[in-house]
Amino acid sequence: MKTELVEISPLKDEAEAETAGRWIYQEWARLEAPAVWQENKADILRSLDPAVTIPKFFGCRVDGELAGIASVVPHDLPTCPTWGPWLANVLVMPHWRRRGFGSALVRYAMEYADGLVPALYLYTFDQVGLYLRLGWQTVREDVYLGRPITIMRHSAAPRASVP
Numbered sequence: 001m002k003t004e005l006v007e008i009s010p011l012k013d014e015a016e017a018e019t020a021g022r023w024i025y026q027e028w029a030r031l032e033a034p035a036v037w038q039e040n041k042a043d044i045l046r047s048l049d050p051a052v053t054i055p056k057f058f059g060c061r062v063d064g065e066l067a068g069i070a071s072v073v074p075h076d077l078p079t080c081p082t083w084g085p086w087l088a089n090v091l092v093m094p095h096w097r098r099r100g101f102g103s104a105l106v107r108y109a110m111e112y113a114d115g116l117v118p119a120l121y122l123y124t125f126d127q128v129g130l131y132l133r134l135g136w137q138t139v140r141e142d143v144y145l146g147r148p149i150t151i152m153r154h155s156a157a158p159r160a161s162v163p
């Protein structure tokens with residue numbers, strides 16, 4: 001059996017950024033206000049700068065091919081502008097699903113944010129179970145784009161205090 005090389009890290013170049021942008025537009029942004037897509041696009045490109053910590057977009061590659069993405073972005077839910085940052089754009093291409101890549105991307109983004117911010121937020125239309133399994137807690141139910149959503153939060157691990 002052939003062994004696959006699976007790798008998760010920040011998006012590497014403009015080609016990956018272009019692919020991520022296309023996926024995000026198809027999956028969500030085309031249904032949202034144009035300003036949301038403009039912010040998404042700007043975040044993806046800014047994230048390529050190694051000096052920028054948030055926004056940051058991550059890719060999961062199988063033998064070098066992009067199979068999925070996730071991101072930590074300052075804003076995501078227009079109706080909750082004061083909360084954040086957000087775990088957003090968690091997306092695995094259909095033929096790579098149900099192999100653990102989505103969970104691995106979420107864990108990677110959580111660990112990334114853990115050292116940077118006290119808490120991460122997300123909203124989801126239908127993936128509450130995935131996030132509950134990964135330690136997220138429900139904050140509240142809401143409605144976005146006419147559909148029910150669940151807003152969730154994950155707190156950073158407590159730091160050991162300095163004596």
Ligand SMILES: CC(C)(COP(=O)(O)OP(=O)(O)OC[C@H]1O[C@@H](n2cnc3c(N)ncnc32)[C@H](O)[C@@H]1OP(=O)(O)O)[C@@H](O)C(=O)NCCC(=O)NCCS
Binds near residue numbers: 101127
């Ligand atoms: C949600 C999404 C990112 C999950 O990606 P994924 O790679 O399939 O995620 P995982 O493989 O980690 O977990 C998905 C399921 O596969 C199962 N699974 C994981 N590894 C598996 C394996 N090796 N064999 C069989 N099943 C497996 C998980 O237990 C989970 O089961 P469940 O759906 O019954 O709870 C993906 O379905 C997707 O892109 N959906 C469209 C966009 C979306 O909804 N994004 C989330 C926004 S909040």
